[in-house]
Amino acid sequence: MADFRPSKIEVKSRKCTNVLIEEIIISATEATTSSYEINENQKCHWEKCFKEVYEGAFHECVSIDGQLWSESNGNDTTEFEPVDVEKKEYINGELTNQLHQTVTEVATKRKHCPSRYRSCLSRLTAKQLCKLGQLKVICNPKTEPLPLPDNVLSSEEVLDRLRDTESTLSSILKTSGREITKAENLRAVMEIKRNNSSKMNTLHTTPSKKIEKQTVSSKKMRFSPRLHSVSKPRTRGEKTAIRHAERNIEEANFILQEMESEAKMAPISYRSQQISRIRNYRHDLDNITKNLQMAASSRNKLYQGTQSLNRATDSIARTHQIAAETDEIGVEIIDELGRQRETLGRTRDRLYDTDSNLTKSRKILKTMATRVMTNKMILIVIILLEVCGLGGVIYWKFFTKHS
Numbered sequence: 001m002a003d004f005r006p007s008k009i010e011v012k013s014r015k016c017t018n019v020l021i022e023e024i025i026i027s028a029t030e031a032t033t034s035s036y037e038i039n040e041n042q043k044c045h046w047e048k049c050f051k052e053v054y055e056g057a058f059h060e061c062v063s064i065d066g067q068l069w070s071e072s073n074g075n076d077t078t079e080f081e082p083v084d085v086e087k088k089e090y091i092n093g094e095l096t097n098q099l100h101q102t103v104t105e106v107a108t109k110r111k112h113c114p115s116r117y118r119s120c121l122s123r124l125t126a127k128q129l130c131k132l133g134q135l136k137v138i139c140n141p142k143t144e145p146l147p148l149p150d151n152v153l154s155s156e157e158v159l160d161r162l163r164d165t166e167s168t169l170s171s172i173l174k175t176s177g178r179e180i181t182k183a184e185n186l187r188a189v190m191e192i193k194r195n196n197s198s199k200m201n202t203l204h205t206t207p208s209k210k211i212e213k214q215t216v217s218s219k220k221m222r223f224s225p226r227l228h229s230v231s232k233p234r235t236r237g238e239k240t241a242i243r244h245a246e247r248n249i250e251e252a253n254f255i256l257q258e259m260e261s262e263a264k265m266a267p268i269s270y271r272s273q274q275i276s277r278i279r280n281y282r283h284d285l286d287n288i289t290k291n292l293q294m295a296a297s298s299r300n301k302l303y304q305g306t307q308s309l310n311r312a313t314d315s316i317a318r319t320h321q322i323a324a325e326t327d328e329i330g331v332e333i334i335d336e337l338g339r340q341r342e343t344l345g346r347t348r349d350r351l352y353d354t355d356s357n358l359t360k361s362r363k364i365l366k367t368m369a370t371r372v373m374t375n376k377m378i379l380i381v382i383i384l385l386e387v388c389g390l391g392g393v394i395y396w397k398f399f400t401k402h403s
Contacts, residue, residue, distance in 0.1 A: 242299075245292050252285050 256278060263274040 242292070242296050249285065249289055249292065256282055256285065
């Protein structure tokens with residue numbers, strides 16, 4: 001975590017800060033009441049605690065047009081006593097995260113909230129947020145943002161991950177529907193096995209045709225159809241239902257074995273008929289065993305699917321958080337690039353002025369060079385004339401006297 005420098009926050013209007021306080025209190029209270037069973041009295045207590053924490057932070061950290069909040073608040077000039085959040089025990093770890101996300105979302109979405117204050121509040125960590133009344137400090141808006149880890153994904157990669165996660169969620173939901181339908185057979189097995197022993201004992205002790213017909217008819221009415229028409233079972237009782245069904249299947253196997261032994265000793269007129277019915281019961285019991293195994297495996301698959309769904313939800317939440325942080329950094333980079341663009345524009349104008357000045361200097365230097373050459377030519381002509389005059393004087397002085 002980066003170390004933030006304490007600073008005062010300046011806002012232009014008190015109205016936007018008042019609205020923001022009320023919005024934060026309402027959002028934080030709603031986040032609390034949605035996570036816990038809280039009555040109206042407790043809700044009022046929560047609102048009072050949130051108001052103390054946030055208004056205390058504004059008293060110490062916010063100034064309006066250079067005037068402190070307590071001074072601009074009229075008669076309210078009493079010094080604020082920070083609220084010890086941990087000792088009052090009305091904020092825990094889970095609520096800390098919810099409160100942080102709620103306040104950050106509110107601060108970033110309020111259009112009338114100044115950008116500097118919105119940036120400061122969005123950078124608060126969960127721990128700083130819950131102890132804001134104690135710390136009396138908010139991070140400097142000019143402080144560099146938190147450095148992102150090396151494994152941060154780009155925007156395109158984040159969108160691809162989101163699309164893959166959405167497709168995975170849709171497939172999991174489709175599979176969960178089939179798994180729940182299979183899991184509904186568990187209660188049917190429980191209901192069937194409660195009456196299985198009594199019905200088979202009746203068939204075993206009374207080998208008459210009338211009772212056998214009644215048993216078969218009741219078997220057809222209560223055995224197979226209820227496997228598909230039973231209501232949805234509760235998740236907590238699934239393990240108990242599976243164990244109870246397995247015990248009932250073992251009892252049914254034992255009863256069928258006794259029935260087979262009794263059928264072999266029954267009269268010839270009933271033996272073949274009883275053996276055929278026992279085979280039908282054996283076949284139905286095998287089907288029930290297979291359905292139970294499928295339901296148990298379906299329950300495991302459903303549990304794994306639920307875990308995968310929870311992991312996917314957490315991954316989406318983390319991806320959304322990374323995307324929000326990336327978006328914030330992108331906005332800051334765009335602002336910095338805008339300032340650099342203005343600097344480059346001013347530098348370009350200065351270069352244009354320098355170029356024009358250099359052009360003027362070049363013309364002046366050319367003019368000076370031309371004048372220097374002209375002066376040199378004039379000097380050469382003067383020197384030649386002087387030499388010629390001197391030669392004429394010498395000739396006239398020495399050679400004319402001899403002659």
